[in-house]
Amino acid sequence: MPTAEFLPLDPSAINVQSFNCGKDVINTYLRRYAAKNMALNLNRTFVLPYIPEALTPKQDSGKSHVAAYYTLALQTLMREELPDPSRLPRYPVPVILLAQLGIDRRFHRQGLGAKTLVHALRHAYQIASNPNGIPALGIVLDVLDQEALAFYRSFDFFLPLTDNPMKLFVPMASLETL
Template sequence: MPTVEFLPLDPRTVNVRTFDCGKEAINVYLRRYAAKNMALNLNRTFVLPYTAEDSTGKPNVAAYYTLAHQTLVREELPDPSRLPRYPVPVILLAQLGIGRRVHRQGLGAKTLVTALRHAYQIASNPKGLPAMGVVLDVLDQDALDFYQSFDFFLPLTDNPMKLFVPMASLETL
């Protein structure tokens, strides 16, 4: 059973090799690139550990998400009228994956809400970094259907696979 909270990824303490969400790009990112990108200060990955019956000492990963900073030109945002003409900061929800072993337990929504709350905390903390909202580059139609089941995502561009949620919408989340 998964633990209660997401923790920063530390591959010395969790087994990322067994993670399988059914989407190879999401699996490969966690297994090969997440820790390397964190070491380079490019982003942060957070994992929800759980101990499976076949565990070999380290907990497996039930779910994970990755946050990074990004900038967008104002014309890309849904309501650019009050923004400066230079690029504005946003937080990118770069990765989100739920392991197959724990599918259908509500972890998709829990992981998404946790990631969005975390992004809001980063942007609203006086010691954090400000951001206009959260951007998602959606992997495929299954992921798009999942995200669209939440009412707060807006299309970012004409591309339906790019979504945006303003920080103000996350205040009550």
């Protein structure tokens, strides 16, 4: 069973190699790039750890495994790319990119996808609304596939970012009550 708390990825305490959400690109990102990108200060990955109940001694490294994860990064967009650009400056505006989100197959269909998404959105909101944080107009998602698009569309607050239906946006203001 997963712990109750998402934590920053710590490769010395978390076994990322066992993660399998069924999507190679999401698996590969966590396994190969998440820690490297954090070390380069490009983004932050947060994991929901768990300890498997039945591990053989050969499989038990003393590390927790990943039930779910998400990655946040900063990005800028031109005002023309945003749903309501009328009051925005003519230079790029900051947004937070929800760059990755994955749920291990062992936890599919248990509500963990919604829990992870809500946690990521709340976290992004806290970053943007904190006086000591980094301001951002909203959150952007580059959606991986049709299955992910259906998942995100099941939440009422996402707007299309562009003519591309695989790019979504949620204004920070709409997350105040989340």
